[in-house]
Amino acid sequence: MYICPVCKKKLKKLDNVFHCQNGHSFDIARKGYVNLLTTKKRDPSKSGDKAEMVKARTAFLDKDYYRPLAEKTASLLKELLDGKKNAAVIDSGCGEGYYTCIYAHSVPEALFFGVDISKSAISHCMTRVHIRGLKNCEFCVASSFELPFKNEMADVVVSTFAPVSNDEYARVLKTGGRMIVVSPSPKHLFELKSAVYDKPYDNAPNNYALSKFELERSEIFEYTRTLETTQEITDLFTMTPYFFKTSVQGLEKLKRLDSREVTCGFDIRIYKRIF
Secondary structure (H helix, E strand, O other): OEEOOOOOOEOEEEOOEEEOOOOOEEEEOOOOOEEOOOOOOOOHHHOOOOHHHHHHHHHHHOOOOOHHHHHHHHHHHHHHHOOOOOOEEEEEOOOOOHHHHHHHHHOOOOEEEEEEOOHHHHHHHHHHHHHHOOOOEEEEEOEOOEOOEOOOOEEEEEEEOOOOOHHHHHHHEEEEEEEEEEEEOOOOOHHHHHHHOOOOOOOOOOOOOOOOEEEEEEEEEEEEEEEOOHHHHHHHHHOOOHHHHOOHHHHHHHHOOOOEEEEEEEEEEEEEEOO
16 A cells, blocks of 8 residues: 655565665564655654653543544544445544544454654554554554555545645545544633633634535534543643643643543544545
8 A cells, every 4th residue: 555755656565674666665663663754854753743742642542531532533434434345544643543543443344544754653553553453454654745655545534633635635535535634623622721821712713725625514523521630631731732822821820720621622524535
């Protein structure tokens, strides 16, 4: 399924190395993933989430506060794939693999390919795969804007809190293929913003400018959960873009919270490739 990130020719696996016909090669890491992020456009060692951030994100996600979202998306995948054998699903910007592994377990007849720019995140994806004994998903280090897949190989692309690329996602999707995009709903984590901002605001809807897709349907999916500790509150807030927009004073307010009921809200959209 992979193509060479240098020359775009098909990669073939031989032992523990991927090769292309032009002599480019990429070793498969001991954990089982392959790094297809080249130094031509970015330094792989400095790309994406670092190990500490991956650890904090993993600690929070493993408490399953977002599991209803993962199961909701998995049910949409089942519906879209409709039992098709060996359908290919790309989870673009998959992070440390929490969602991807739930999808792969829920839809065992499909093949899942997780992609993230962070080597630390992809390494943890493989830990999840080995723990759960999954045989229908694999992972690589690569950019969402330069996916290492041939044209029209995927039935579905999933993007959860990740960048969305009109041209690249259209390229790898089959004609009529679907894209599931998950972003924050207007009220997502509003209670935390109320605790740190003098004037809390609703999240604005995203405009992805997807000229090669048509929107088939959209849904706001929301539920509430109680964060039990200051650490959970801090871990969750650190995972969001709000963290980088918040003053030191606001973060100090956050650290004084010992528990808080929050709205977990998601805008789920399904697009169909039309060009």
